[in-house]
Amino acid sequence: DQQVKQNSPSLSVQEGRISILNCDYTNSMFDYFLWYKKYPAEGPTFLISISSIKDKNEDGRFTVFLNKSAKHLSLHIVPSQPGDSAVYFCAADPRGIGNTPLVFGKGTRLSVIA
């Protein structure tokens, strides 16, 4: 049973427009969420995170929104740039369940078209 779901395998966006990547989770014990970005032939790199005590965290062009009641989070990239083209993984930290590693979604491949 998948605990972190990214239901869109891919997304194409025009350069300069907003990219919205979605993520749903099933376990209400998750209380910290992260987004990772992965380019081909490289390891994933940390992008942005959010704690469950917040509903928004912003870092430059990247903003993550958390809706705890809906068990949903989203990553907004605005404006989107061609260099943002990558696979984005949503991850949940089950801190409330002890020292258990991150749980990742399957990823969404973002293509930003110039």
Next chain:
Amino acid sequence: IAGITQAPTSQILAAGRRMTLRCTQDMRHNAMYWYRQDLGLGLRLIHYSNTAGTTGKGEVPDGYSVSRANTDDFPLTLASAVPSQTSVYFCASSKTATNTEAFFGQGTRLTVV
């Protein structure tokens, strides 16, 4: 600063052979992890270690073993490789088991034929 290093970068392996993927970090991180990435399946945790001397099973541990004799090294061994273990393997580390900004290696692409 090297960070986290994996070796080899890629490998073609005959089925039934034994193989150890190496992972070394120089950040003095306590926690280390092994993930595999497969198309359409994302990153799946194989094994992890919250601190030297301890290991735990992840989502897909069968056919793999790990050891954590010291802080820096976390090798992953395939005792008898099978084609379904063809994948890209990522090693990662984090400062502590509860500090989850994990740092990933560049990956090892393994093909079992």
